[in-house]
Amino acid sequence: MNDPILMSIEDPDSAETRREALGYVTEAFAEAILAGIESDSFAHAALFAAFQELVLTYGEDHVASFARSLPDRIIAGEFSLASRH
DSSP: OOOHHHHHHHOGGGHHHHHHHHHHHHHHHHHHHHTTOOHHHHHHHHHHHHHHHHHHHHOHHHHHHHHHTHHHHHHTTTTOSSOOO
């Protein structure tokens, strides 16, 4: 089955837009921390907002399929900033 959320994420034409969007999220994260919001609280809120938007755009089934791919990607270090030991 072609999963539209995975196809959108993997689309090379949208890579620049995703980098730009990540910049906005990073700025919002920094502003929240400066305002005294704990980083883990902001991260949870950001994930919740992101999943709400993805469900609105792609629907529950496609987002659930995408979410099932996350454990392997996390373990592989895809979201890690520091080098792995």
